[in-house]
Each structure stands twice: as C-alpha cells, then as structure tokens.
Amino acid sequence: MGNKVRIGMIGLGARGKGLLETAYLEHPDAEFVVVCDKYEDRCQEAAKVIEKSGRNTPKMVTDYKEVLQMPDVDAVIICASWDMHVEMCIEAMKAGKYVGCEVGGAYSLRECWKLIETYEETKVPVMFLENCLYGRDEMMVLNMAEQGVLGEIVHCEGGYRHDLREEVAFGKENRHYRLSNYIHRNTENYPTHELGPIAKILHINRGNRLLSLTSVSSKAAGLKEYIKEKKADDKVLSNTTFNQGDIVNTIIKCSNGETILLTLDTTLPRYYSRGFTVQGTKGMYTEDNRSIFLDGEKSAEDHFEWKKHWGNVEEYRDKYEHPVWKKYLDAGVKKGHDGMDFLVFSDFIKCVQENSEAVIDVYDMATWMSISVLAEESISMGGQPIAIPDFTSGKWMNRK
Amino acid sequence: MGNKVRIGMIGLGARGKGLLETAYLEHPDAEFVVVCDKYEDRCQEAAKVIEKSGRNTPKMVTDYKEVLQMPDVDAVIICASWDMHVEMCIEAMKAGKYVGCEVGGAYSLRECWKLIETYEETKVPVMFLENCLYGRDEMMVLNMAEQGVLGEIVHCEGGYRHDLREEVAFGKENRHYRLSNYIHRNTENYPTHELGPIAKILHINRGNRLLSLTSVSSKAAGLKEYIKEKKADDKVLSNTTFNQGDIVNTIIKCSNGETILLTLDTTLPRYYSRGFTVQGTKGMYTEDNRSIFLDGEKSAEDHFEWKKHWGNVEEYRDKYEHPVWKKYLDAGVKKGHDGMDFLVFSDFIKCVQENSEAVIDVYDMATWMSISVLAEESISMGGQPIAIPDFTSGKWMNRK
Structure with a gap:
C-alpha cells in the first residue's frame, strides 16, 4: 500500500x-x-x-x-x-x-x-x-445507468426509512444530538443517504443540477406513542411536543427534467429501507422488493404478476456488478454498514495519499446538505417550492 | 335476490x-x-x-x-x-x-x-x-386500521403504476381518450384508484378532509422512446410533443395532520402496482413486497433483514380478512380486476334496489376527481401548494 x-x-x-x-x-x-x-x-x-x-x-x-x-x-x-x-x-x-x-x-x-x-x-x-454511494445495489444500478441499460433516467427515489425512536427518545442518556433536532425542527433532517447515490446517477453538479424542491411533513405522532409505551416515567419527554413530523416527503426538480422523491421516515415502526428506486425509459430498479424490470425481457410479460421476480436483482449480478464491488468481493468485504464504510474510507485515504481532489467534493457536500435548510423553509410555508442554490456558480455545466 | x-x-x-x-x-x-x-x-x-x-x-x-x-x-x-x-x-x-x-x-x-x-x-x-376500494388487500388493511392494529394512521401512499404506453400510443386506432389527454395536459390524470382506498381509511369527508396539495411532474420521455421503437412509421405521433410527464408525485395534507403521497406512473416500462402503503404508530402495510410490519411482534426484530417476511400478508389473512371478502371468497370470486369490479357493482345494485344513498357518494366523487384539476395548477406553477375545496361545505366534521 x-x-x-x-x-x-x-x-x-x-x-x-x-x-x-x-x-x-x-x-x-x-x-x-x-x-x-x-x-x-x-x-x-x-x-x-x-x-x-x-x-x-x-x-x-x-x-x-x-x-x-x-x-x-x-x-x-x-x-x-x-x-x-x-x-x-x-x-x-x-x-x-x-x-x-x-x-x-x-x-x-x-x-x-x-x-x-x-x-x-x-x-x-x-x-x-x-x-x-458505495452500497452494492446502488453501485450496480449506477453501472447499469451508465451503460444505458435503463434508458434515459426520468425519476429516482430515495428514503431514510429507519426506525430511530429508541435513539431519539434516549438522546439524553446517550448524549445524542438527534433528540434536540426532533424537538425543535421539522425538516428532511438527514437527506444525504437518500440523495447521494441518486445525485451520482443523475450527474448532479456535473452536467445537471438540482433546481427546486417542495417538501411536506406529516404530523408527529410516532415518538409520542413510543414515549407513552416505553418511557412513561420520563416526565419531561412525556410532556414534550416534537416538531419533527414522522414522514417528510420532498420532491426535487432537476435542470434536465428529472424528478427525485426523498422520504424521511424515522419515527414510526417499520423495516429498514433506503427506498432506492431508479426509473428510466428502458427499465427500473426498486429496492423494496429488490427487483429489476427491463423492457422487452421475457420476465416483463409478468408485469401483473411481478411477485415471482422479487429479488431478481441477483440474476443480474454477474453482468452488471460494479467493478469496484467485484474487486471488493474478491478482497473480502469488511464490516460496517454492509461494507460501505470501508469503501468510502478507502477512497478517502487514497485521495489524501495522492493529495488529489475529493471524490465526493465540497460542491456535492454543500448541495446535498442544503436540502435540510430548504425543506425546512418549504414545510414551514405549507409546501411552497423553494429554489436550490447553484453552489458551483454555473460551473456545473462543464464540470466532470 | x-x-x-x-x-x-x-x-x-x-x-x-x-x-x-x-x-x-x-x-x-x-x-x-x-x-x-x-x-x-x-x-x-x-x-x-x-x-x-x-x-x-x-x-x-x-x-x-x-x-x-x-x-x-x-x-x-x-x-x-x-x-x-x-x-x-x-x-x-x-x-x-x-x-x-x-x-x-x-x-x-x-x-x-x-x-x-x-x-x-x-x-x-x-x-x-x-x-x-374493494381490493382484497385494501379492505384487509382498512379492517386492520379500523381495529386500531396499525395505531394512529400518519401517512399513506397510493400509486397508479401501470405501463399504458401501448394504450396511449395506439389511442387513435382504439378511439381512446387517453391519447389526447397525454398530448395536452400535464397532471395527476387518474387519481382515484390511488386516493380512494386511502380516503376510506382516513375518513375523508367524514371527520377528516383533504386540505392542500403540491404536485411535481418529471419530464416526458417514455412515450417518445416508445413511439421511436414501436411506431416509427406514425409520422404524426413521431413529431408530437407530449405534455404529460412520466412521473407525477402529489403530496396531500389532511386536516388531521396525515400526509398522502400519490404517484402517477404510466408511461415508463414497469411492473403493475398501486403502491398502496399505510403507516401508523403501531405498524404498516406496503404493497410492493406485500408485507405487514407490526411493532413488537417477533418478526419486527428482522427489520434490517425484512426480505424473509416479503409476502407475509398471507399470515395475517385469517385474522384480519375483511368480512366482505370472507363472504365473497365463500361465494366464489368473480373475474374483473381481481374480483373488485363485481363487488363495487353489487354495492351499486344494492343501493339502487334500496334507493339508499350511494356508498361512495357525490362528495367523495367531487373531492377525489378534483385532484386532477388542482395537480395541474400546482405543476404548472412549479409545485405551488394549492387549496383543496371542501365540497361538503363544513359538513365533513359531522358526516358519518
């Protein structure tokens, strides 16, 4: 090394x-x-x-x-x-x-x-x-998109669908910052797991950009119910009003006409999902049943009986596995969020060693992080569309 | 009879x-x-x-x-x-x-x-x-919601996710009205399969009402690609610009604080789904992998490995099957959209015979249909939130 x-x-x-x-x-x-x-x-x-x-x-x-x-x-x-x-x-x-x-x-x-x-x-x-960005399915779908297998990409979805009720409600005990956020704010507070992989596929800040968003929040009922059931002796929390709605949906419009739907879903009982979905003119991938649908393939005839193809993503592994993951599997996948943590860290170490520009850079960071601010504005004004700044100041048109 | x-x-x-x-x-x-x-x-x-x-x-x-x-x-x-x-x-x-x-x-x-x-x-x-409204899963989930099994309902989703490219593109040959709609309009043009079952669960117009919506549309790329591949000899359609975006997402806010996400998705290759999802403080149902997640049940421990519970809705049939469907199964389910067409028609016949008020009445009809108009307004103004009229003129608070 x-x-x-x-x-x-x-x-x-x-x-x-x-x-x-x-x-x-x-x-x-x-x-x-x-x-x-x-x-x-x-x-x-x-x-x-x-x-x-x-x-x-x-x-x-x-x-x-x-x-x-x-x-x-x-x-x-x-x-x-x-x-x-x-x-x-x-x-x-x-x-x-x-x-x-x-x-x-x-x-x-x-x-x-x-x-x-x-x-x-x-x-x-x-x-x-x-x-x-380094998730195995996320990278495989990126690979398919880059090869044109999904056609022209039209719509993507991402979610942070993760039951964090215990983490939030025990924030004092764990000295964790989520609690104060859930008390005081109502927004898409954690947008980047959702948006990052999609931004890569849609070439955001590199030939495309995020133009505007509209964001709407449900009521906040999940934590209240949880605290009643699991933490009734905590008098302070029992009397706390949470501003953070349970479900926040945000729709982003991109300059090339694509839409992105983001869902924050962290205070209701549910199975974990990043809700990753990519739809193009020739096919789609959806995470919740881990399937790939390609136009014209034999399996597409079962579009009314899709259940039999749940999990068929495995049938496409050999052909479309991302080269980075092929190599990683040979070398031995490390622990940490299905192996993703090691991959992003390895890229970081490499960038530092070579003193090269970061592979996920400051323009991506500012753009993706800004969604929390803008969603908060939109929610507070009843879903008002809000402009997303161009943090590259026009350079997105020619950046690689 | x-x-x-x-x-x-x-x-x-x-x-x-x-x-x-x-x-x-x-x-x-x-x-x-x-x-x-x-x-x-x-x-x-x-x-x-x-x-x-x-x-x-x-x-x-x-x-x-x-x-x-x-x-x-x-x-x-x-x-x-x-x-x-x-x-x-x-x-x-x-x-x-x-x-x-x-x-x-x-x-x-x-x-x-x-x-x-x-x-x-x-x-x-x-x-x-x-x-x-008469779908077997829709009715079972309604039954679960009414029994409180899902807790306080917070968020619902519905979709009309149905590849209609052939139906639209061959609209002239089939004397079908969808074609002209897809050429001229850009909206949630078919909201009621999505919204109807949700409106029932959320008691819309009967103690709750739809307050506002925001709607955003993707670009229109699916039909263009389809016509290029399948109908290149149709010179008129080859040169037609379709206004209708491929994916239209609409977020509705209800007066009791719930949100409803509707998705129109009819001009890209995909498997059929009504994307029906109901989330409450004690559990959820989701159509795409046909599973039920209930807080505190043994299976909930697998929330990071939910794949093993795909399709588990069948395990809940006996307990939560809607009485209407129990009876229907005994009598023999008729054809027509998984048996739904016969059920709605039977209710209609019964209402006419008894000369009683319709079970899905004119207030529901006006409310649900109005979404197309309002989504069109919202989309045309970049996702502007639009008020949804109260067609009951205040009677929703006390209607049963």
Whole structure:
C-alpha cells in the first residue's frame, strides 16, 4: 500500500467509535494519532479500540482546535454532532488539514456558502463521507445507468426509512444530538443517504443540477406513542411536543427534467429501507422488493404478476456488478454498514495519499446538505417550492 | 335476490365492454335494457355480449340523452370518455336516474361544484364506481386500521403504476381518450384508484378532509422512446410533443395532520402496482413486497433483514380478512380486476334496489376527481401548494 496517513478523529459517539471498530482500523495505511471528543470517557474508549488493533495509543484531547494545530496530523475525520460539521470543516481547511466529514444536513444556507468560499480560498479538499454511494445495489444500478441499460433516467427515489425512536427518545442518556433536532425542527433532517447515490446517477453538479424542491411533513405522532409505551416515567419527554413530523416527503426538480422523491421516515415502526428506486425509459430498479424490470425481457410479460421476480436483482449480478464491488468481493468485504464504510474510507485515504481532489467534493457536500435548510423553509410555508442554490456558480455545466 | 334493476350502459369502449363481460353479467339482478355509445359498432358488440349471457337483446342508441328519457331505465352506468363523466352524471341526476359513474379525474373545479349542486337540488344519488376500494388487500388493511392494529394512521401512499404506453400510443386506432389527454395536459390524470382506498381509511369527508396539495411532474420521455421503437412509421405521433410527464408525485395534507403521497406512473416500462402503503404508530402495510410490519411482534426484530417476511400478508389473512371478502371468497370470486369490479357493482345494485344513498357518494366523487384539476395548477406553477375545496361545505366534521 502507499504512505501512512496520520489521522485525527474528531467526535467519538456511537458513529465515530463504530467506524473505528468496524471499518477504519481494517485499513493498513490509516494511523490514528489523536482522538478528540468533548467527553473524555469517549476519548478513552476510542483509544482502547485503537490500541486493541495493535496500533500506538493516540493522544486524547477534548478541544478539536488542538487537533487542527498538530503538525503530525495529515487529515481529520469529523464525526461530531450535526450542528458542528460545517464549522469544523471550515476550521480544518484553514488549518490545511485534508477533511473527511460524516454526513448530516445543514442548518443555514450561509454555512453551506462559507464551506464553498473557504474551499475556494484555501483549496484544501473536503471529502463528504457519504457511505451509501458505495452500497452494492446502488453501485450496480449506477453501472447499469451508465451503460444505458435503463434508458434515459426520468425519476429516482430515495428514503431514510429507519426506525430511530429508541435513539431519539434516549438522546439524553446517550448524549445524542438527534433528540434536540426532533424537538425543535421539522425538516428532511438527514437527506444525504437518500440523495447521494441518486445525485451520482443523475450527474448532479456535473452536467445537471438540482433546481427546486417542495417538501411536506406529516404530523408527529410516532415518538409520542413510543414515549407513552416505553418511557412513561420520563416526565419531561412525556410532556414534550416534537416538531419533527414522522414522514417528510420532498420532491426535487432537476435542470434536465428529472424528478427525485426523498422520504424521511424515522419515527414510526417499520423495516429498514433506503427506498432506492431508479426509473428510466428502458427499465427500473426498486429496492423494496429488490427487483429489476427491463423492457422487452421475457420476465416483463409478468408485469401483473411481478411477485415471482422479487429479488431478481441477483440474476443480474454477474453482468452488471460494479467493478469496484467485484474487486471488493474478491478482497473480502469488511464490516460496517454492509461494507460501505470501508469503501468510502478507502477512497478517502487514497485521495489524501495522492493529495488529489475529493471524490465526493465540497460542491456535492454543500448541495446535498442544503436540502435540510430548504425543506425546512418549504414545510414551514405549507409546501411552497423553494429554489436550490447553484453552489458551483454555473460551473456545473462543464464540470466532470 | 331482490328486484331487478334495469340499467342503461353509456360508453362501451374497452372498459364498458370489459365490465359487462367479466363482472356485470354475473349479477342476477342486473338487466341491461339499453346500451349506448357514439360508435354503433360498439353498441352491437355490447348487445352480443348481453345476448350471450341469456338476457334479452338491449336497445341500441348513439345519443346518451335518449337513454335518460327511457322510462324503463332505473339506473345508468357511465363508462364514457373522462371528459364526459360529470356532464353525463348531471344530466342523469336531472332525469332522475340513479347513476353509477366510472372513475377519472376532473377538468375544472366548476364541474365538480356543479355535480354537488345538482345532487343537492335533485337528491338523486350518484355512486362513484371506484373498484380499488374493494381490493382484497385494501379492505384487509382498512379492517386492520379500523381495529386500531396499525395505531394512529400518519401517512399513506397510493400509486397508479401501470405501463399504458401501448394504450396511449395506439389511442387513435382504439378511439381512446387517453391519447389526447397525454398530448395536452400535464397532471395527476387518474387519481382515484390511488386516493380512494386511502380516503376510506382516513375518513375523508367524514371527520377528516383533504386540505392542500403540491404536485411535481418529471419530464416526458417514455412515450417518445416508445413511439421511436414501436411506431416509427406514425409520422404524426413521431413529431408530437407530449405534455404529460412520466412521473407525477402529489403530496396531500389532511386536516388531521396525515400526509398522502400519490404517484402517477404510466408511461415508463414497469411492473403493475398501486403502491398502496399505510403507516401508523403501531405498524404498516406496503404493497410492493406485500408485507405487514407490526411493532413488537417477533418478526419486527428482522427489520434490517425484512426480505424473509416479503409476502407475509398471507399470515395475517385469517385474522384480519375483511368480512366482505370472507363472504365473497365463500361465494366464489368473480373475474374483473381481481374480483373488485363485481363487488363495487353489487354495492351499486344494492343501493339502487334500496334507493339508499350511494356508498361512495357525490362528495367523495367531487373531492377525489378534483385532484386532477388542482395537480395541474400546482405543476404548472412549479409545485405551488394549492387549496383543496371542501365540497361538503363544513359538513365533513359531522358526516358519518
């Protein structure tokens, strides 16, 4: 492998510690020289995990600004609470540290623009660590789309359909930031798992762009019911009104005429799904029954009896598996969200080693994160359509 | 059975003739005294179908107003082109004929209001023949919702996901009205299969109502591609621009805080689905993999591995099958859209025999049909939220 990359990990809650344990410490070129969290016990736990991998004990600090001042840190990975992501990215760029940033939505358009402006001044790359771009099905469907198998792409759907009631309701106990978001905001608060893979397929910011959105939220009933059942002794939460609606649907219009439907669905009982769906003039893929429908194929005659083709995505593996996944399967898929975490981290390490531009760059990051801000505006005004800024300032037409 | 109902059938294209053949002639109390279509050959074919059932040969007329003047007609069924439905209903009410009207969307709010006004003046009932309310899964889920098994209902989805490319593109040959709609309009042109079963579950117009919608359409690429492949010799269609986008998503907000997502998806290659989904605070049903997820059940532990529970709706049949369907299964399910056509027709016949109010009444009809008009407005204004009129003028709060 290449030269070692000396990393500072910032933010060591469930996600940060989990990433270390299941994915990052599998990478031979990743060194962890410092771990940082505002809670000391989290630093100590993370340090133990790193030691257990046979690596040196990292330094431990509680102020992320210290990490940015360390000369032996090449890159930082930010896994802090959502509301700190952009601020930390900006500071890191100014300090000249290559940044890998965990996903979340933004809180203001101004912070998205500051991200862009800081990048354009410093030219220090930021990679947005959107793991779902590396999902096996997502990459296979991308491969099919690039080969034209699905025809002209017309509509895509993505969802973050994940029952987080326990995580939200036990936010105080777990020192987790979701709780305060669900109390105070009502928006598409976690858009990038949904949008990222679709943005790649639709060439967003590279020949296409997001133009506008409209977003509508249901009532908030799921957490109330959950707390009544599971946490009735918590007097504060029992009397808390949650602003966050259970289901938020957002429809985005793209400049090439495609539509994207995003669904946030995190506070009702349900099975997990990213609701990934891609429809084109020659065929479609849908995640919920994991099937591919191609126009003109023999199986298409069963369109009224599609049940027999549920799960048929496996029949297309050999032909359309993405080359990255072919290689990954040969090498041995690592743990961490079905192997996605290791793939995005590997690309990050490679980008740092080569000092090349991030494969998921600051324009993607600002665009995808801005959906949270814009959906909040739209919902608050009853589904009003809202313009999505062009963070590339016109360069999307010719960017590759 | 009861007394015979003497029916005039108006409109005998594919749908009208199909209904006769597969469902209506199965009913022992239905007499067909007259058939009417502006094309004589269709009348003759329908008459033959009726004769084949052992019934008397019906009269044949080409002007529907003649049907309305016949004293031996108790009720009319309207299966004409979409743009004639409301006009014919109004004339029929004025003539004192009980009306059964096939589904479609409206073209103006004014025609929806005229429907209401005519009913309130004449008190002649109109039954909207929305067959999907009688779907086996739809009725079972309704039953579960009414029993509280799904908790408080928060969000529902419906789709008309049906590849109609051939039907639309061969509209001239088949004298079918969809073609001109797809050329000239861009809207949720067929909302009621999607919305009807949901409206029932959410008690729309009976304690709840539709408040507003926002609707966004994708580009129109599917028919263009289809015509290039399958109808390249049709010079007119090859040079026709279709206004109708391939995918239209509409999000409706209800007065009790629920959201409804409707999807029209009729001009891309795909498997058939009505995309019926119901989510509540205790569980959900989803059509695409035909599964039920109930909070706290053993199977819910597999929420990350839900594939093993695809199709598990069958495990809940015995417990939650709707009584209407239990009886229907014992009596023998008739053909016609999975048996739905016979059920809605039976209810219609019963209402006429008892001269009782229609089970799907004129307020439902106007409300559901108005979605086409309102979606067209919203789409044309980039997804602008549009108010949905209260066709009950406040009576929805106390109607049963």
